[in-house]
Amino acid sequence: xxxxxxxxxxxSAIEAKWQAAWADTELFKAVRDxxxxxxxxxxxxxxxxxxxxxxxxxxxxxxxxxxxxxxCGFSVLHPMGWDAFGMPAENAxxxxxxxxxxxxxxxxxxxxxxxxxxxxxxxWSREFATCDPDYYGQQQALFLDMLDAGLVYRKPAIVNWDPxxxxxxxxxQVIDGKGWRSGAEVERKELTQWAxxxxxxxxxxxxxxxxxxxxxxxxxxxxxxxxxxxxxLQMTFKLSAPTHGHExxxxxxxxxxxxxxxxxxxxxxxxxLAKALAEDDAELAAFAADVRKGxxxxxxxxxAEKRGYDTGLTVENPLGGxxxxxxxxxxxxxxxxxxxxxCPAHDQRDLDFAxxxxxxxxxxxxxxxxxxxxxxxxxxxxxxxxVVHYHFDKPFPLKDKRDFATGQEAIDAAIxxxxxxxxxxxxxxxxxxxxxxxxxxYWGCPIPVVHCDTCGVVPEKKENLPVTLPDDVTFxxxxxxxxxxxxxxxxxxxxxxxxxxxxxxTMDTFVDSSWYFARFTAPHAATPTDxxxxxxxxxxxxxxxxxxxxxxxLLYSRFFARAMGKTGHLPQGTEEPFDALFTxxxxxxxxxxxxxxxxxxxxxxxxxVDVSARTLRASGEAVDILxxxxxxKSKRNVVDPQDIIxxxxxxxxxxxVISDSPPERDFEWTPEGAEAVHKHLRRVHRLAEDIARxxxxxxxxxxxxxxxTARAIHEVTQGIEGFAFNKAVAKLxxxxxxxxxSDAGADARRDAMxxxxxxxxxMVPHLAEELWTMMGGEGFVMRAPWPxxxxxxxxxxxxxxxxxxxxxxxxxxxxxxxxxxxxxxALVMEDAAVQRALNGGAPRKLIVVPGRIVNVVV
RNA sequence: GCGGGUGUGGUGGAAUUGGUAGACACAAGGGACUUAAAAUCCCUCGGACUUCGGUCCAUGCGGGUUCGAGUCCCGCCACCCGCACCA
Numbered sequence: 024x025x026x027x028x029x030x031x032x033x034x035s036a037i038e039a040k041w042q043a044a045w046a047d048t049e050l051f052k053a054v055r056d057x058x059x060x061x062x063x064x065x066x067x068x069x070x071x072x073x074x075x076x077x078x079x080x081x082x083x084x085x086x087x088x089x090x091x092x093x094x095c096g097f098s099v100l101h102p103m104g105w106d107a108f109g110m111p112a113e114n115a116x117x118x119x120x121x122x123x124x125x126x127x128x129x130x131x132x133x134x135x136x137x138x139x140x141x142x143x144x145x146x147w148s149r150e151f152a153t154c155d156p157d158y159y160g161q162q163q164a165l166f167l168d169m170l171d172a173g174l175v176y177r178k179p180a181i182v183n184w185d186p187x188x189x190x191x192x193x194x195x196q197v198i199d200g201k202g203w204r205s206g207a208e209v210e211r212k213e214l215t216q217w218a219x220x221x222x223x224x225x226x227x228x229x230x231x232x233x234x235x236x237x238x239x240x241x242x243x244x245x246x247x248x249x250x251x252x253x254x255x256l257q258m259t260f261k262l263s264a265p266t267h268g269h270e271x272x273x274x275x276x277x278x279x280x281x282x283x284x285x286x287x288x289x290x291x292x293x294x295x296l297a298k299a300l301a302e303d304d305a306e307l308a309a310f311a312a313d314v315r316k317g318x319x320x321x322x323x324x325x326x327a328e329k330r331g332y333d334t335g336l337t338v339e340n341p342l343g344g345x346x347x348x349x350x351x352x353x354x355x356x357x358x359x360x361x362x363x364x365x366c367p368a369h370d371q372r373d374l375d376f377a378x379x380x381x382x383x384x385x386x387x388x389x390x391x392x393x394x395x396x397x398x399x400x401x402x403x404x405x406x407x408x409x410v411v412h413y414h415f416d417k418p419f420p421l422k423d424k425r426d427f428a429t430g431q432e433a434i435d436a437a438i439x440x441x442x443x444x445x446x447x448x449x450x451x452x453x454x455x456x457x458x459x460x461x462x463x464x465y466w467g468c469p470i471p472v473v474h475c476d477t478c479g480v481v482p483e484k485k486e487n488l489p490v491t492l493p494d495d496v497t498f499x500x501x502x503x504x505x506x507x508x509x510x511x512x513x514x515x516x517x518x519x520x521x522x523x524x525x526x527x528x529t530m531d532t533f534v535d536s537s538w539y540f541a542r543f544t545a546p547h548a549a550t551p552t553d554x555x556x557x558x559x560x561x562x563x564x565x566x567x568x569x570x571x572x573x574x575x576x577l578l579y580s581r582f583f584a585r586a587m588g589k590t591g592h593l594p595q596g597t598e599e600p601f602d603a604l605f606t607x608x609x610x611x612x613x614x615x616x617x618x619x620x621x622x623x624x625x626x627x628x629x630x631x632v633d634v635s636a637r638t639l640r641a642s643g644e645a646v647d648i649l650x651x652x653x654x655x656k657s658k659r660n661v662v663d664p665q666d667i668i669x670x671x672x673x674x675x676x677x678x679x680v681i682s683d684s685p686p687e688r689d690f691e692w693t694p695e696g697a698e699a700v701h702k703h704l705r706r707v708h709r710l711a712e713d714i715a716r717x718x719x720x721x722x723x724x725x726x727x728x729x730x731x732t733a734r735a736i737h738e739v740t741q742g743i744e745g746f747a748f749n750k751a752v753a754k755l756x757x758x759x760x761x762x763x764x765s766d767a768g769a770d771a772r773r774d775a776m777x778x779x780x781x782x783x784x785x786m787v788p789h790l791a792e793e794l795w796t797m798m799g800g801e802g803f804v805m806r807a808p809w810p811x812x813x814x815x816x817x818x819x820x821x822x823x824x825x826x827x828x829x830x831x832x833x834x835x836x837x838x839x840x841x842x843x844x845x846x847x848x849a850l851v852m853e854d855a856a857v858q859r860a861l862n863g864g865a866p867r868k869l870i871v872v873p874g875r876i877v878n879v880v881v
Numbered sequence: 882g883c884g885g886g887u888g889u890g891g892u893g894g895a896a897u898u899g900g901u902a903g904a905c906a907c908a909a910g911g912g913a914c915u916u917a918a919a920a921u922c923c924c925u926c927g928g929a930c931u932u933c934g935g936u937c938c939a940u941g942c943g944g945g946u947u948c949g950a951g952u953c954c955c956g957c958c959a960c961c962c963g964c965a966c967c968a
Contacts (some may be wrong), residue, residue: 076911182966193966242884245963248884290905325882359963372882510911532968570962573885578965609962654967683893683906689961691893699907706921707964724901749894753905760905825901829915830949832901862955876900881950 031707034556034672039790042142050803051144055559061097062560063089064540064566066106066576071111071132074137075691076663077610077654084607084748085567086143087681087785091743092564093144094784094809100560103138103145104544105152108159108467109532110193110637123332123466124494127154128235137665140616141673142788149546155533157469158542160489161504161551162534167471167482168590176221177480180361180459181357183295183318184212188501191463196317203500211315213293216461217470222583225250225453228581239687242573244531249574252455253277256438257360258447260288260338263345269300272338272348275359275452280433280443281366283417284387286377288338289331289351291361300436309349314352328374329353341446351376357456367402374402381754387414391427407431444674458579460531465496467529473525475516484517490525503527536576537583540566540600541593551592558594564599565857568843570687573606605746608689609653610680614660616647618736626659653689662692671701674787678704681786700864704790707759707779711794714776717769725767731758732775733816739782740809741759748786773798778810827878828860836877844871851877 045051065085068078081701082103089101112123131152139147151158169175174862183192187205191214196203221228229250232243256279259271290297292311301308310332317323330352337345346364353372354363367377367384377384378400386403388411389396396403405411405431408862413419414426421428428436441447463468469490472484481489493511496504505511505527516523538551544560545553566575584600587593615627631639632646639646654661667676679700684690735758742751762775777798784791784804795804819840821843824847826834834856838847850868851857860881 066968071968094963106968110966111968191966195962195967197966215965245885248965251884319966322882458965464966531966533965536968570886571968572963574963575965576968670924685894688887688894692906693893696893700922703906709921750905753895756905823901827900827949828895830900830947835901868948870900872900876949878900878948 032588032705032790033733034674034704034789038140038142038673041789041792042140044763044792045144045803048803050805051099051101051146051561052148053102054098055556057099058098059640060095060100061092061565062100062202062544062563063090063092063565064102064543064563064567065239066566067106067536067573068134069106069109069111070127070134072130072133073661074134074484074664075610075654076612076664076667076676076680078138079141079676080690081567081569081678082138082141082143083677084686084746085565086677086788087139087743088565088567088633089144090785090788090805091809093805093808096808099144100543101143101145102149102546103143103147104150104543105134105154106532106536106541107131107152107154108541109534110195110466112463112466113498120498122494122496124154124492127152127466141677141815144706144788145205149543149544150286151546153468153532153539154466154491156491158539159535161536161542161548162468162530163471163483163488163490164485165538165551165587165590165592166530166534167485167488168592169219169586169744170472170482172586172590172796174586174589175217175222175460176220177215178218178457178459179213179243180216180218180461181211181319182197182214182216183858184210185563185666186210190501190503192269194318194320200202200317200323201817208316209318210315211319212521214457214461217584218457218459219586221458221579222338222453222455224582225252225455227585228455229453230582231599235599235601238601239604239606242570242577242604242606245573249455249578251763252451253454254434254438254449254451255279255359256441256447257450258341258441260346260364262348263337263339266336267296268298269299272296272362273360275450275820276364278289278369278430278434279437279447279454280386280419280430281369282412282437283342283419284362284366284368284385285340285342285346286348286383286385287365288348288485289354289376290348291356291364292350292352293356294350294354294361296362297334300350304334307334310350312629316493322510324355327352329372329379330846331376331380333380349376349380357532358454359452368398369398369402369404371404374398374400388419388433389415406432407434414608417546426605444802445777458531458533458582460534461528463506463527464529465492465498465504467532468535470504470526470528470530472526473516473523474526475521476520476680477515477521478523479525480700481516481518487517505529516565533579538587539578540580541584541597552587554592554594557597560594561597561600563601564604564744565603567605567751569609570606577601577604607686608684608734611652611689611691612654612660612662614652614658617644628659628661654692664817667697671697672789673788674704675701676750678787680750683749685749686746703756703759703857704787706763707783707794710759710763710788711776711780711797714769714772715797717772725771728762728765728767728775729767729773729813730816731761732778733812734758735782736778736810736812737817740812743785749772751782752786755779755786758782780804781807781810792851822874824874825876826854826857827876828857828880833857833860840874844873847871847873847877851879 063085065081089099093099107127112127115126116123141173183197183205185192185202185205187207192202197209200209202209229252232246235243255275255277257275259273261271292314303310314330329525331349334348336348338348340346365373367374368386374384384398387394391412410427413421413428413433421436438449471490473481475481493508512525512527514525540563541552545556579599585598615632616624619625664676675697679697735754738754739751759779765772777800780791780794780805791804822839823835823837825832826836834854836850847868857879866879866881870878
């Protein structure tokens with residue numbers, strides 16, 4: 024390419040130069056000082072192998088905020104770490120015979136090396152990986168304190184069991200109800216597992232959502248529904264004849280107003296009564312075993328065909344008569360009492376069941392305007408706020424002897440009635456279950472307890488932490504290597520010294536990510552946190568991550584912040600650790616797939632595919648191209664940022680990923696977009712060169728440029744503050760176009776370019792430093808105080824009001840900013856388009872909204 | 882199945898509390914410069930009709946409220962995210 028100017032935009036030189044300068048001055052080291060602090064955090068990455076554009080977008084957003092806040096005078100903490108435990112490392116070990124530890128740390132090295140050229144303002148001195156013994160040892164200390172505080176306990180839990188490999192499977196490893204390796208039909212199996220008592224805090228976790236006013240409404244709503252508080256009725260149905268030590272069946276219902284329509288009782292297969300009956304009923308035992316087939320996800324359970332087994336037992340209905348007792352696969356032991364009464368008329372699941380087994384469907388209420396309610400294939404389920412007709416063929420105890428009520432009023436009335444009759448009590452119930460944390464896997468944080476035949480479960484002594492993972496393990500057979508590692512597993516009891524066994528389960532990786540934000544405030548402390556550091560840096564002022572974490576990760580972190588407060592690891596006021604939350608959209612890209620000889624999908628990296636020929640480059644095999652979906656390692660539809668940086672530089676990648684789509688929405692990577700961004704940055708660089716060379720004696724001030732500058736400052740600042748980076752970028756395009764066309768004097772254009780450099784600095788920091796220096800700016804642009812817009816320049820003296828006729832724009836009128844209504848009216852009536860529309864008549868109505876619009880109704 | 886979200890030109894998107902639909906870009910087409918290409922610069926760019934003044938249609942679909950609806954309400958459709966052992 025011929026050089027048309029003496030200097031050209033050379034990102035590789037510029038970026039290396041400024042990154043070195045930043046590093047030399049430790050510009051991003053977070054320090055406690057007199058400034059107000061600002062803690063910005065992006066959800067830390069899993070070290071899957073290489074960074075992809077999704078990472079670039081996520082960390083660029085955080086970096087924009089971090090650099091902006093720094094320019095605004097805050098002491099900024101912007102750390103980075105690695106969520107490093109998890110299944111993929113073990114899968115890689117199984118596939119290629121390596122070690123999860125080697126695989127993980129190698130990946131971290133690669134990804135750190137890919138991340139640093141992005142020029143993120145990260146304090147790398149705080150970096151850690153959750154698989155560092157230093158980190159997970161502190162996590163074990165936390166666990167012991169939580170155990171001591173009664174926040175962790177053991178309970179039975181249901182897992183996916185592969186009967187061929189004899190191993191527990193993750194939900195992800197269950198495909199269409201079958202184990203991913205063995206292909207065997209998965210069963211649900213009960214194991215004793217460790218659990219965090221998160222449901223004890225359900226009420227607080229729910230109530231405190233209202234304080235999170237800088238969280239997206241949708242996330243709060245999702246958490247609210249997940250916690251699922253409901254007030255219902257708990258009541259006991261007396262068995263017609265007591266059996267197996269059971270006098271009755273306790274049920275819980277959120278719709279006691281439907282009791283009149285009850286036509287059966289159903290209990291979960293794991294219900295104590297069902298288990299007792301199954302002991303001497305082979306047919307029931309076979310049924311229970313059969314419905315155990317399949318995975319544990321709520322989705323699988325909900326979608327499964329409704330199946331039941333008639334026990335032949337009956338219970339007394341307090342409203343008269345009896346109800347049959349069934350064992351049903353759609354009743355969950357985890358929720359309520361593990362037993363329900365079925366009301367087919369007003370619950371679709373109950374109706375499906377009733378139709379399958381010939382049970383009646385009698386309505387408890389009907390629509391206000393209906394004579395009767397006929398139930399065919401669809402249950403009648405109005406919302407609880409809708410008024411319906413309760414008191415029709417049979418009495419219903421509504422207040423004031425009314426006939427009509429909303430569902431909620433009727434529920435309350437039914438609970439009052441049941442309590443008065445002594446047949447049940449009102450009870451608040453949460454959908455939220457305790458958090459089972461045990462995993463039967465190697466690559467996780469060991470649970471620091473020992474099982475002793477005489478002492479029971481004994482916590483490891485704190486001075487023995489960390490309980491480190493052994494390195495000498497193999498993955499050639501299914502199951503947990505810790506389980507078959509005698510020298511690691513067999514230890515003396517910490518209490519009595521007798522031969523005992525370590526807990527071989529490790530912790531859910533969600534535990535690792537539930538407190539890392541607190542560890543970042545003192546990453547080298549000898550205790551999980553340092554209270555002084557935590558008091559200074561907490562809370563996270565701005566947390567940024569994917570919407571896919573809207574429920575579990577965020578809820579678990581909120582729980583951990585409370586638990587750490589209770590165990591003295593966090594100061595007061597950190598119960599809600601994330602002041603503001605932003606959920607960014609995903610980066611999407613087409614996916615490329617072929618089928619293996621068993622018909623299963625095999626995904627391929629974009630660089631392995633000849634897209635135009637739709638074939639694999641290596642083999643020529645035909646490839647299916649799926650439309651753009653979330654970039655993910657499993658789908659291999661990832662773009663390598665390294666290639667982009669090599670071609671265009673980091674600033675181009677950074678600018679592009681936040682430029683077009685709103686940050687909360689998905690973003691599709693396209694090669695053209697990157698090219699166009701690069702051209703623009705080159706244009707700005709060239710413009711700066713022109714200005715730097717311009718004759719400084721020709722020095723005319725320019726009011727238009729000053730106004731444009733003020734508006735740019737105002738709107739870019741608003742865009743960054745409001746997480747509308749795409750709008751801030753659009754404004755920067757506009758401002759640089761204006762500056763490019765401006766014929767103002769050199770000093771005026773130089774001042775404007777300095778402001779442009781400052782406004783661009785959060786997005787394209789390297790180029791901004793370069794522009795700043797070219798314009799004679801002193802020090803780092805990032806250290807220059809954020810520019811302020813002169814308010815006087817933001818308001819215009821005159822405004823253009825659109826004139827509508829019958830709601831459609833027909834003309835416009837220029838008026839003084841504060842013109843009186845009657846002045847505007849007079850001008851409007853003179854307008855040619857208005858006169859044409861009126862055709863000599865008078866308007867039916869004239870609407871003048873000052874400062875906005877005029878509408879003439881004819 | 883349940884919970885949450887999204888839908889605007891060929892494309893990504895913009896549009897304070899209901900007030901000019903399409904800012905800013907991408908792609909495309911035309912032109913300038915050049916021996917040529919690249920680069921750069923300029924112009925056009927939702928659709929239909931037009932007497933070139935404009936007129937009508939148009940924000941997933943169908944209704945409604947309003948002087949005025951992309952925005953509010955009701956009913957659909959399509960796609961996406963989550964569903965507790967993927968991270």
